[in-house]
Amino acid sequence: MKDSPHPLLVQLMQTLGSVESRLEGALAPAGLSIAKYKALAQLARSDEPLPLGELAERCACVRSNITQLVDRLEAEGLVTRVYDPEDRRCVRAQLTDEGRARHAAGVKALDAAQKALFAPLKKQQRDGLLAALELLREEG
Numbered sequence: 001m002k003d004s005p006h007p008l009l010v011q012l013m014q015t016l017g018s019v020e021s022r023l024e025g026a027l028a029p030a031g032l033s034i035a036k037y038k039a040l041a042q043l044a045r046s047d048e049p050l051p052l053g054e055l056a057e058r059c060a061c062v063r064s065n066i067t068q069l070v071d072r073l074e075a076e077g078l079v080t081r082v083y084d085p086e087d088r089r090c091v092r093a094q095l096t097d098e099g100r101a102r103h104a105a106g107v108k109a110l111d112a113a114q115k116a117l118f119a120p121l122k123k124q125q126r127d128g129l130l131a132a133l134e135l136l137r138e139e140g
Helices: 007-030 034-045 052-058 063-075 097-118 123-139
Strands: 079-083 091-095
Touching: 007 034, 007 097, 034 052, 034 063, 034 079, 034 091, 034 097, 052 063, 052 091, 063 079, 091 097
Parallel strands: none
Antiparallel strands: 079 091
């Protein structure tokens, strides 16, 4: 890596890949992926069923991807599709009781993963990392 013309970018991409793998592994026992968890989390935060377009926006993905994701979540009994009473053309996604339970299991899994992931860092290092990540995100 020291021969790389972009050592920070290489290190960042490798770290992101490693973290993503660890999070996917942590969510697997709950029967979730990161994408499924993100969708369930958005639905859990909402007071009402979300239109698929809005869910796609909140999950930062395109509508066709969210449609396929909701298909999978619905097949697993985690969400149901409901029609908007004001506009029958608008399809919304709604959490089921099983979806709420799986989301809760995902929250616990990610809490444990976060603790394990950041355990090697001292509080000052964690705070510095958080500040640096926020700065990088703001600049983008």
